[in-house]
Amino acid sequence: MASETADDRWWYERYITYGFVAPLMARANAGENIELADMFDYPTEHGSDELLAMYDDAKRAGSSTNGALFRVVRFRVALAGALQLVNVAAQAATPVMVRGVLVSIENETFEGLYWVLGIFFGLLLGNWCNQTHLQMMDVATIRLRAVAVRVMFRRMLLMRSHEHRRTAADLVSVIASDTERFKDLAPLFHLLWASPLLVAAATYIVWRFLSWPALIGVAVMGLLFPTTVGLAAAMRRVRETAAPFTTARVRLIAEMLQGIRVVKMYRWERPLTAIIGHHRAGELTQMAKELACASGNNVMAAVAPHIAAVAVFAVYIHYIGPLRASDTFATMSMLTVLKHPMIYFGNALLMFAQAVVAAKRIREVIELGDDRGDGSVRTGVRGSAEVLEAKARRGGDERKLFHEAVLQWSSCEGPASTAEREPIAGTEPTEPALCDYAPFSVGPVTLGARPGAAVCVLGPVGSGKSMLLRAVIGEVAASQGTIGARCDWGTIGYASQEPHLFSGSVRENIILGLPYDRDRFVAACAACQLWEDLASFPAGVRTVVGERGVTLSGGQKARVALARVAYAQSPLVVLDDPFSALDARTGRLVLEALLDPEHGLLRDSVVLYSTHAPQHQWCAGTVVALDLAGRVTVTTNDRLNMPLVLSSPNAPAA
Structure with a gap:
């Protein structure tokens, strides 16, 4: 299916x-x-690729960020609004038709039959329009959230880390929480105009039924508005108060599960359970308050129409005269119709205000950084990455990676503390300890490479090797000089010192979303000396590695990360000291299998790799040497005549 x-x-x-x-x-x-x-597959028109293309078209046409996002959902929102208008008309017409039925009974005519049919089909049409309107708004919310998250992720991936100006927690909050505000607003959005319209129509109709006393009932129902707004605001404050308790409880449970061995060894179950129970008790207290507010809202909704009816009828009888059954039941029906918009209009206003704030935060994330020439990759034109990769793989002119570039961590540009100067124990006011230290920098460096070349970044621990490599992928800024545009390469393969694995099978971690090619997969595993390990796993390549690769050793995780890079075969490959977790023999074999100039799997790519071991530089045509002062020396390596030695056991079925 x-x-x-x-x-x-x-x-x-x-x-x-x-x-x-x-x-x-x-x-x-x-x-x-x-x-x-x-399950059903999702329609192509709701896929993030199609939605992203619509967003990019709107941006190229000159729309604002919010305007481009709204373009993705405007048709469905407008159609849902039309359906809601029909629903409002059906709700307003129902009491009129009820009055027609009662008048027909009083006059003993057959017109009541037509009024009954009108009530039936009117309610049927109104309910169908309302349900379809809710369904369309749900679909619109899914589309809006999908394109917003896709655009934000694209922006984050294309930006350098020093351009973020936000913490990771802030970005996660925007992506996970702020986009949910659209979902909360969706079923109530059209009530922002439908509720006042229905109230106006109901006021006019009831006034035609009972003359001016009808305004008393509408006024009583109007008192629901500030009450529901106040209760909704109180519920929001209660949820905000409960959030820290929930966060602390979830964090403590996660930490306890991660360190469950230590917890059991030291018998910390009871104190940790007591702390978790304390947080849960605070959470339940706030939940009880929220339920009390919700109950008050429901009580008001149930009682208000009857109070309004009593007030209207009392004033009418006192000042005008006896009531007719048709007017009585029609008025009661209309006041009941007003209950829904009066109750939910306040919630709709609150949700709309929260959605406006969320949209502002989302726009700020999308507009972070600059729009300088990242070409078609930044504009989202599909197929551009393949074109760039093809160009990057062609031999010929050397590509500049750095030109007179001086690199430094953006986090080192200021003091680590923002504390004010305050005297301590009668001494002079103190300053943050790190404010007197200049930021560490590397350079100047000028470096180029052509496809098929390997560049070794060599230096002791703390010399800035990782800084140099991360500058290539756009994570470190150049205070002077220039860094080559990373988008010129199409895609970049990257393996860090701490491999990042997700909770999937070994094969899923290696192919990482790319189409599965068995020959490439076997070659990548053989080059990274993985087959012997895979043969010992219970399910072979389908063995689940656990969260962050918890079931694997450090060397196995490093080799899986290297196999991922070897399988992708990107035109530019950056390896940040990946051999440090391997023993000398395995590191030698993997290095030869990947970087040998004639037979290595990455022989057609530009490879930059760092190491503090001089024996790993033999396969590089260029060696970039760094010292602890950040000085850079670029030399040509003549040691490219080492023999290829491979050890590839029989590969199990992939």
């Missing part, structure tokens, strides 16, 4: 009966497991 989308089913199944989910519901009711293959 995964190749079929819900849009491929008949329209009545999608918009009336929702029959397309019946098979899934039947399987779930029977207790069967539902797998991904049983």
